Amino acid sequence: MSSWSEERRRNLAADAEQRRKDEDAREERRLKTQEAADKRRRDERRKDKEERRTEKVQRRRERAQRRQARAAKREKTFTPENVYRKGTLLLVGLSAAASLPAQILHFLQISWMLFPIGPAVEGAAWVMAAGVAYADERKLPAWVRWLLRVLSLSAAGFAANINYQYGTSLAGNGLSAAEAQVAGLGLAAVTLGGPLFFEVRQWVLTLTAKTASPKQQAEDKARRKHEKKRGKAFKDVVDRQKELLLAAPYGTLSAEEAFDRAWWYVKGAPRGLTADAIADRLDAEAEVAAVLAEAECTPERAAVELLLADLFGTDGGDGGAFGTPAASPIDGAPGGAAKDRTALGGKGKRPVRSTSATEAERPLEEADLETVRKLAEALGGTARLSARNVREAVGCRNDYALRLRNAIRTEEQGSTQ
Known part of the structure; x- marks a missing residue:
């Protein structure tokens, strides 16, 4: 009996413990759900706040952009160029509005059938003035523009004369003679002033267009x-x-x-080259070749020697192109093999010699030497002698001219010593 009671108590205790666990789990789930809902609401409020802040910043930015746009528009509108352009057109429109009614009333007083004459005369002046602007735009000949100017001012002058007569005719109709005179002069002035103002405006715009690009103007001038x-x-x-x-x-x-x-x-040569320029280059090459030939070194060999010196570290002391040549003969001549070899000799090749050293040289003629002496005296010294001017004076080849020049220089050096 006691065992059953004990068993029941354990069961009740286990059920109570399980209920407590279930209640704790439900409470934990509820707390988690509530915490998630609170977090979601906080996130939504923060997001709404950020959106409102972003919208506020955007509205502020848009207002600033609108203000800048209005300021830029005002600045662009009220530039001197626009003020002059639009102000001149406004002045021209006021002049036409003041002069045209007087034209119409003048001819209506004569006959109603003459009504179109006033607009026709006034319109002719304006059409010819617009023709000048069109001629400037199309770059028509100058005589066309001046013809249109003469026609425009002639029509404007005729209309001004009519308006002046109409203004002076108002004397006695509520106006004194002086007032009528002033009215006539005013009507004549606005009649002539409109086309004149328009013509001046066109002149200014044309000159402005010509000076619109200083860089282009400078380039064209250069x-x-x-x-x-x-x-x-x-x-x-x-x-x-x-x-x-x-x-x-x-x-x-x-x-x-x-x-x-x-x-x-x-x-007879590509652009920039002339016979003199080519002769100078050939003279310079001949002088260099002569110097290298005296040193028993051709330009090709000099280039090879420099290349081999860079590659193998040759310092030129072993009989290279720019060192002292070996005193002993080469390749089996009496005295044995060459002790010092050049870079090419070290590879079993003979040193390259200039063909001018082996060819028979033409002996220097005394007449040619005398010609070169006179040339040096005329030039002011042998230092001014060159292969080119010697060749031109004697009429010979470059190598012969070089020998002549060197001989005269040697003579001068010997005489000074």
């Missing part, structure tokens, strides 16, 4: 200056260029291509 200098320096080439441009179909040959061809036809 180009014209360059072409002028080119025409003076190479007149024969420029004349041939013009012939080529005229001979070619229109638009098929550019000016620079024509100049290239003309240079080639006249000078």
Whole structure:
């Protein structure tokens, strides 16, 4: 019996414990659900607050942009250019509004059938003034613009005369003679002033368009200056260029291509080169070749020696191109093999010698030496002698001219010593 009671008590205690656990779990779930709902509401409130702040910032930014746009529009609208453009048109419109009614009333007093004459005369002045603007836009010849100006001012002058007569005719109709005179002068002034103001406006706009791009103007000026200098320096080439441009179909040959061809036809060389320039280059090459030949070194060998020195660290002390050549013969000559070899000799090759060293040289003639002496005296010293001027004076080849020049310089050095 006691065991059953004990068992029942344990069961009741277990049920009570399970109920407490279930209640704790439900409470925990409820708390979690409530916490999640609170967090969701907090997130929603924070999101709504951020959206309101973003909208506020956006509205503030849009207001600032609108203010900037209005300020930019005002600044653009009230620039001197726009004020002048629109102000002139307003002034022209007021002038037309003041002068046209007087034209109409003047002819109506004569006959109602003459009503169209007033608008026709006034309109002729304005149409011709607009024609001047159109001619400027289309870059028509100057005589067309001046003809339209004369027609516009003639029509305006005729209308001004009519308005002046109408104004002076008002004397006695509630106006004194002086007041009528002033009215006539005023009507004549506005009649002439409208087309004149419009014409001045067109002049200003035309001049402004010409000076709208200072950089382009400077470039055009520099180009014209360059072409002028080119025409003076190479007149024969420029004349041939013009012939080529005229001979070619229109638009098929550019000016620079024509100049290239003309240079080639006249000078016989690509652009920038002349016979003198080529002769100077050949003289310089001949002088360098002569110096290298005296050192038993051709330009090709010098380049190879420098390359091998860079590759193998040769310092030139072993009989290279720029060192002292070996005193002993080469390749089995009496005295044995060469002790010091050049870079090429070290590879079983003989040092390259200039052909000018082996060829028979033409002996220097005394007459040629005397010619070169006189040339040096005329030039002011042997230092001014060059292979080119010696060649031109004697009429010989470059190598012979070099020998002549060197001989005269040697004579001078010997005489000074």
